[in-house]
Amino acid sequence: MPGQKTASKRLMRPKMSIRSGDEVVVIAGKDRGKRGRVTRVLIEKNRVIVDGVNMVKRHLRRQPGSLQAGIIDMPAPMSRANVMLICPNCNEPSRASRSILPDGTHVRNCKKCGETFDKER
Numbered sequence: 001m002p003g004q005k006t007a008s009k010r011l012m013r014p015k016m017s018i019r020s021g022d023e024v025v026v027i028a029g030k031d032r033g034k035r036g037r038v039t040r041v042l043i044e045k046n047r048v049i050v051d052g053v054n055m056v057k058r059h060l061r062r063q064p065g066s067l068q069a070g071i072i073d074m075p076a077p078m079s080r081a082n083v084m085l086i087c088p089n090c091n092e093p094s095r096a097s098r099s100i101l102p103d104g105t106h107v108r109n110c111k112k113c114g115e116t117f118d119k120e121r
């Protein structure tokens with residue numbers, strides 16, 4: 001077996017454990033306690049956009065090619081440190097541990113119930 005036990009080698013590079021489509025709960029800020037689905041992840045900025053959370057008003061001017069004008073609500077990016085993943089299995093905010101399956105795919109597991117987050121992906 002190649003690559004036996006090089007595990008527990010800590011990578012200092014922060015890796016985003018949140019992906020678009022995940023359900024998260026906000027743990028800090030004015031929207032604390034709100035739940036929503038991640039629509040975008042901005043890895044290089046360490047930010048996420050969560051549907052319905054951290055809404056801001058945008059004043060849009062009518063432009064050629066743009067359908068919307070006036071004031072619209074849109075979710076603004078927020079720090080990923082302010083949200084926590086919700087485990088789809090136990091429905092609780094949870095930390096994710098990463099593991100690598102024997103076939104080399106990375107999965108995230110709930111630290112509470114041990115179920116994988118990435119089942120049907």
Ligand SMILES: [Zn+2]
Pocket residue numbers: 087088089090091092094110111112113114115
């Ligand atoms: Zn769980």
